[in-house]
Amino acid sequence: MDYDFSFFLAVATLVTGVIWGGYLLVLKSTGATFDEENEPVLVEYARSFFPVVLIVLVLRSFIAEPFRIPSASMMPTLLIGDFILVNKFTYGIRLPVLNTKIIEMNQPKRGDIVVFRYPKNPAVDYIKRVIGLPGDRVAYYDKKLHINEQPVSQVSLGRYQGVGQGEDMTGNELILEDLTGVEHNILIRNGAASAEGVYVVPKGSYFVMGDNRDNSNDSRYWGTVPEENLVGKAFFIWMSWDWQHKGVGFDRIGTVLK
Structure with a gap:
């Protein structure tokens, strides 16, 4: 507990x-x-x-439960200082404190942005994107994904211009990635070393990665997320505060996450 x-x-x-x-x-x-x-x-x-x-x-x-984004691991989708809402019932109804599921609902889909209890320390909440579903074979080499032997489409959008507390990400390559119909932007730092390998997702677990691929502590390093660790699906930015430049990011308020 x-x-x-x-x-x-x-x-x-x-x-x-x-x-x-x-x-x-x-x-x-x-x-x-x-x-x-x-x-x-x-x-x-x-x-x-x-x-x-x-x-x-x-x-x-x-x-729904509010969360604050403390790191750059989900840039450019989520920025440091974004305040998000997480749907608590989409993956099933759980009892508070005990986290015991009492009503089954939907299962996570590839591309969902999920909040979960970090498997290495369940007292800490993490947020990442679901890449691999139970039974999937995920391969990550040369900063490219392959899922079940199929390459994931990536289209370069050029040089990324960081904003606010993410300014140090300026110069990374901005890429449009298509996870079997779920399009989203990711960041790649060319020349930077990153974990590579082939990962088979066990039953009842999910392989997750950050959109900021070279600045994310995710399943490549510590393994998959058990289903019981899921907290919910992130779906909305209700506030954004730039702690470095002390201003409200009005352009981000009301963003629907995908």
Whole structure:
């Protein structure tokens, strides 16, 4: 069990609910009527906070959860300082804190941008793009992908001009990649060494990579992502803040991710 924000949110919901509900039961058992003016301070706080934390817990656990992008590994799709929303139900409904799936939904598709608990340290959330599905054979050589012996289409778009905190990526090659119908841009730093090899994706797992191919700690280095580590699918940028230049990236707000 991870003692993260979800854990403390669940505890707050439980504690405030027990205090407020217990007080009502005591009133009912004694035949007393509710009097807001004589309500104990602790009960008053519990009554006020319980519906708030409950709504936040439900929304965050079953609907959508916000995340902030802390690194450049998904450039140019996601920039440092982007705030995204992650769909929490598209891959199945899970109980908060326990992360136990109770309702089956969809399976990740090739090209999905997913948030997951890092297999080496489940307390840390990572975000990458799904490249390989269970049973796939993924090969990465000379900065090119092959999936099940088929080359993945790549079209060079020229030199990338970095923006904001991603300015140091200026000069990388911008490439349009087509993952069997899912087109997205990636960055390649020609001349830079990167992990290469052939990887067979085991059952119940996914091979993921960052769009910033030469600046991403992904499945090439630590293996695949087990299905139970999936948190959800990233789908929307709701805010973007350039920490380096101290400004809101208004042009990025409202971007639908693909």
